[in-house]
Amino acid sequence: MIIINLVGLLLIGLIVWWFWLYKPEETEVGEKGVVITVENGTYSPSRITIPSGSPVAIQFLRKDPSPCSESLLIPDLQISDSLPQNTLKTIYLPAMKPGNYEFHCQMQMYRGQITVQ
Numbered sequence: 570m571i572i573i574n575l576v577g578l579l580l581i582g583l584i585v586w587w588f589w590l591y592k593p594e595e596t597e598v599g600e601k602g603v604v605i606t607v608e609n610g611t612y613s614p615s616r617i618t619i620p621s622g623s624p625v626a627i628q629f630l631r632k633d634p635s636p637c638s639e640s641l642l643i644p645d646l647q648i649s650d651s652l653p654q655n656t657l658k659t660i661y662l663p664a665m666k667p668g669n670y671e672f673h674c675q676m677q678m679y680r681g682q683i684t685v686q
């Protein structure tokens with residue numbers, strides 16, 4: 570009984586950490602751009618910051634073979650594209666207003682965020 574409670578607490582702790590406390594590192598996209606790797610359930614980096622007001626190209630490299638990870642959606646920008654496996658794919662972002670823009674795969678297992686500032 571105690572063990573079950575402990576496992577439950579541990580799970581709750583893990584869920585809290587994952588959804589509220591875990592903040593992946595932000596990567597600033599400069600003139601060299603950025604390559605976001607799609608692998609093992611995460612975009613890496615998953616949080617990027619870009620300056621507002623000018624278009625930016627970012628690149629994705631999908632290593633995950635699952636069909637779901639193939640789609641890349643950025644709903645706020647009406648971007649819906651597919652990522653070929655093991656091939657660099659360039660996504661062109663328009664000039665954006667400051668704010669946060671989510672991007673994710675079809676089923677939102679992969680999730681990332683673009684911060685425009």
Ligand SMILES: [Cu+2]
Pocket residue numbers: 637638674675676677678679
């Ligand atoms: Cu997915």
